[in-house]
Amino acid sequence: MYEVEVKVPADHGDVRDALESVGAAERRTVEQADTYYDAPHRDFAETDEALRVRRVSEAGAEDADARITYKGPKVDSESKAREEIETGVEDGADAGALFEALGFAPAATVRKTRTYYAYDGYTVVLDDVEGLGQFVEVERESEDVASAREGAFDVLRRLGLDPDEQIRTSYLGLLLE
């Protein structure tokens, strides 16, 4: 199973209107702080891998969820599909400290406010990224990367967005540029 994601820069005001008019269902809004780690034994920039500790807090909630995620190299040059291995953790700070003890070094932290919508089998995500601005991601999990990517392009068009504006660079990459 691959995570297919297509991302474009977009002003959220117009996109929210478009989502409402096509009948997309607004889900939760969360604050995410993603810390990415450098490996001691290989250069993740070269191998196109990533190790991330994500801490998530629901708007207005006290408790934070945390997850650790490994992202493998992109399997397809057209979209951003990658192998992802992920599990929830009890404590994000302890998970980060464990990776640091193993020799992994925190490289950068990406902070964003993220609002989820459900639309036509896809998740549409409105991201407001600290230091970068506003983006829209259309994503779904699929075994069939090509057709999921075409579907995601179609969703973008229906929201008045242009798939040709797709940005393949991660928020981390954009921040480090």
Next chain:
Amino acid sequence: MYEVEVKVPADHGDVRDALESVGAAERRTVEQADTYYDAPHRDFAETDEALRVRRVSEAGAEDADARITYKGPKVDSESKAREEIETGVEDGADAGALFEALGFAPAATVRKTRTYYAYDGYTVVLDDVEGLGQFVEVERESEDVASAREGAFDVLRRLGLDPDEQIRTSYLGLLLE
């Protein structure tokens, strides 16, 4: 605070009788599977570190708890105290797969059935270790390592066991011997 542990090989039948006659309180029984990983960039045997994924299931229960633990080198030669960094994880298999994707290799898995008793301020643990046999551990946390050790020896004697049979090698070490 230090974890003081004294472990001896012992047939559980006799020890259970002794625990009953001194009035020790039986607590829960769990199945533990501990997988230890080799690192891709340093030799944990040389650096005296360990990375472990522990999966625990209560006897008769469906769900398994899982934890990831980093153990640092012993902080000095007198005590056996180590730095430990640990957090619970949602899925032990995913956590293991994540470490493997990062280049860590499973070295060995220690499987045991563990029954806890509470007795006189100590925890008495009956371990039945796959491939190694039956052991009894007496343990408590204490600031005063010497007196806690003397107390643990005394508990062993009251259970008909001989502190001189103490084994300092870990189950992992015994399995790899």
